[in-house]
Amino acid sequence: MRDAAFVRGGETLVAPISLELLDGERLARTFSTAREAEIAALMACGVVRASSGTVFIGEFDPRIQPTQCKQLATCVPHEAVASEFATLDEYVEYRAALWGIPRAVALERAHAALERLDGLHEAFSYPLAGALIGRPKLLVLDRPQAAYARAILSAAGACAVFSTHLVAREARAFA
Secondary structure (H helix, E strand, O other): EEEEEEEEEEEEEEEOOOOOOOOOOOEEEEEHHHHHHHHHHHHHOOOOOOOOOOOOOEEEEOOOOOHHHHHHHEEOOOOHHHOOOOOOHHHHHHHHHHHHHOOOHHHHHHHHHHHOOOOOOOOHHHHHHHHHOOOEEEEEEEEEOOHHHHHHHHHHHHEEEEEOOHHHHHHHOOO
């Protein structure tokens, strides 16, 4: 992201942000409000378009090449949709269909991720396991809990991780 900002209705919701992550790097940033943190996370993975500045995921521009960006980056929102599904397998099947990943492969990867996330409540582990089935190069976390940092970063493996936070102490756990 280079000077990426988000403006809506004349109000700057996210001031210009510049960041660059290479494979395996971790970066945690604090923001003033939950809304700002959420929008920054969504911009970082190309879900929300920056009003100004540039965002590239790998060599791809999410405005022009959204499919390629979705194959490289994934976001775990603060309020993940995994809770809307009765089981992990149903959620993983949903995510697999979005990304065109064979069901059996997706389930195998999700269950392997869950083993690394042992001890995390399913409200946190299911969305993470679902996000990791596509083997992303970038994992974006919106306001994850510091108590889970070690397990989350371990499960993320070699992919780059960008996380948004409201409290500096929480951010330090993910840096």
